[in-house]
Amino acid sequence: MIRALLVDDQTLVRQGIRGLLELVEGIDIVAEAADGQEGLDAVIRHRPDIVLLDLRMPRFDGLYLLNALRDGAIDVPVLVLTTFDDDELVLQALRAGARGYLLKDVTLDQLAGAVRTVAGGGTLIQPAITERLLRAVRSGAPLDEAPTAPLTDRELDVLRLVASGYTNREIGEALFLAEGTVKNHVSTVLVKLSARDRTNAVLRALHDGLLG
Incomplete structure (x- = not known):
């Protein structure tokens, strides 16, 4: 059973996602949180296998939670669920340790598959928005400079x-x-x-x- 924590400030969205995932065998929402600080407290309390995280939240946003997990050396995979209205914010989230992201308009099968992939240690970048992400990477803040070698x-x-x-x-x-x-x-x-x-x-x- 994959134990998931859902972090989103919109109650209706949380209820909708929870209701959908309750239809999926092998995934259990063990807790919900309305912002990044509540999410951090819930991670410490429940030790979930994965966090489903919104980025845009009042007070303490998703980036706050990602940075807190990284700084506290708390190893829990995070899957970002976003409307993708801020390219740079998504890039910051990935750089802060998120292991994947999805748009909130994905199907239940896509969401369940993403949860299984990320909880299992994989990385998931949704193909439908890869091109937009590529443009954001090229036009936004550069990645840390480091030498690279050719790949076979x-x-x-x-x-x-x-x-x-x-x-x-x-x-x-x-x-x-x-x-x-x-x-x-x-x-x-x-x-x-x-x-x-x-x-x-x-x-x-x-x-x-x-x-x-």
Whole structure:
């Protein structure tokens, strides 16, 4: 059972998302919070497997919660659910440690799949808004400067699937590779791109035009 925490300041939105996810086997909303501080308290109290996080909230927003989790070394995967009305805010959230994001108009199947992927350690960037994110990366604040090394064709194949939210096991099945081999490729990609994690690697690859 995936234990999820839902953080959104709009009561109706929280109720709607909770009602939908209650229809999905294997996902349980263990708590709700209306802002970033309440979310942080709920993470400490309930220790969820994943946080579903809105970014735009009064008082303490989603970025506040992400920074608090990072600064407190609290390792819980965060999936951002947003209307995507602020490109730079989303980029800041990804850089602060969010492992994925979705628009709030996704289907239930897409939402449930994203929850499973991110809770399982994967990274998910919704294809429908990847191009908009790419424009934001290129026009907004630059990524930390760091040298990068060229990727092989196989490493690029792995990186594209990472960007699509595939887990290591799923990448292995898609490319006919052992899961251990995929882990080695992912580690090499992180080193070559000077990226601290999978999400940062995807952002850097988008910035450098490696994903097409």
